[in-house]
Amino acid sequence: MNTTSLIALCCIAALLVTGCSSPESGDIQIVFAAGNDPSGATEALVDEYNAAHPGVRVKFQAMPANTDTQHDAYVTYLSARESTIDLYSLDVIWTAEFARAGWIVPLPEGHIRADEFLGGPLESVTYEGTFYAVPWFTDAGVLYYRKDLLEEAGVPVPETWTDFRRACREVAEPRGMDGFVWQGARYEGLVCDFLEFLWSVGGTLDETTVVERPKEAERGVIEALGLMISFTESGISPNGVLTYKEEDSRRLFTEGQSLFLRNWPYVWSITEGEGSKINGLAGIAPLPHVEGQTSYSTIGGWNVALSTYSKHPDEALDFLRFITGERSMKKRAIEGGYLPTLASTYEDADVLAANPHFASFSEVFQNTRNRPRSPHYPRMSDIIQENVHRALTHEIEPGVAAADMVRELAEIMAE
Ligand code: GLC
Secondary structure (H helix, E strand, C coil), X not given: CCHHHHHHHHHHHHHHHHCCCCCCCCCEEEEXXXXXXXXXXXXXXXXXXXXXXXXXXXXXXXXXXXHHHHHHHHHHHHHCCCCCCCEEEEEHHHHHHHHHHCCECCCCCCCCCHHHECHHHXXXXXXXXXXXXXXXXEEECEXXXXXXXXXHHCCCXXXXXXXXXXXXXXXXXXXXXXXXXXXXXXXXXXXXXXXXXXXXXXXXXXXXXXXXXXXXXXXXXXXHHHHHHHHHHHCXXXXXXXXXXXXXXHHHXXXXXXXXXXXXXCHHHHHCCCCXXXXXXXXXXXXXXXXXXXXXXXXXXXXXXXXXXXXXXXXXXXXXHHXXXXXXXXXXXXXXXXXXXXXXXXXXXXXXXXXXXXXXHHHHCCCEECCCCCCCHXXXXXXXXXXXHHXXXXXXXXXXXXXXXXXXXXXXXXX
């Protein structure tokens, strides 16, 4: 287990020690574990719920935002059938794994009103035809760019990688800035970025191609790796990108040190926030692609599920309904920039007034794709992470990485 997973486990361990005593004796305590929300909206919602529900006390257990850290901590925790955490916020890629392991329970009939949710997020909470969680917020990879600098140089927002490189050369290089920062560390975020690069060159790792036409799948992987390597080799991306996660890359962008950034929608409210050096200067666009191809964004996002081991499932479900309800989604969208999963929220005047950029996101959301949805996803992710990262750090040739990746994925897919 790595250091960050250890920190996450420590969060849980601390909870086990302190979390059992509630301030009012006799109160039922519900623990909700989710990634830290820097906007404070989630905590405020929890306080609001507690004030309106005497006898119940919900505790928000903020976890380190990194998805792998949370995953490893939860897996260790749930394998031991620990019951202190009642509700988990789960990455969209974990539903199948957690449902199959029996760690989360199917939601009661009628808990989810399917027609109210966006289709992609709803699919992500479904395993073998049953709903196991409620979609909470959705994500898709976005290209952030410095509107001011492109405009000043008379350079249009690039749609192809060729134009993108030119923009980096003409606008970033003379200013001594980085051209492009993204998530290149060996973790789940790299899988998201890699798939976007892969799709943008016309490649795919879908099951039919991997199993039936492995050579074709390999060709796409080699081209995508070539594209990624070209960024670091040409200096468009700093070498440090190979250790960056979301926040490392985000910081460089909001500090004004990079022309382009690939990241998730949450970055927008930070870009426009008080600590940002580029307030009012950024724009959002779909990611570029190779001439003749289309770009796709990886779908991300988080859901909320009820633990099989919860000792208070009824109270936990009531809070689950609140935290994934319209009021909560609106507040988190307005204050934290989180993209709601309830369709109606996108027509809400307050949400749109606070997030005029949601209109630009709708262009990005037109072309999105999922990572593989499988109970074996963690192994698949690991294979992709390892081979991509080793190729980027020149430990192995892209051809070798591609062949190994496709062969190992095919083995899992054939199981
Ligand atoms: C974001 C996405 C999540 C993805 C993760 C990768 O949190 O919502 O789906 O797995 O980033 O770092």
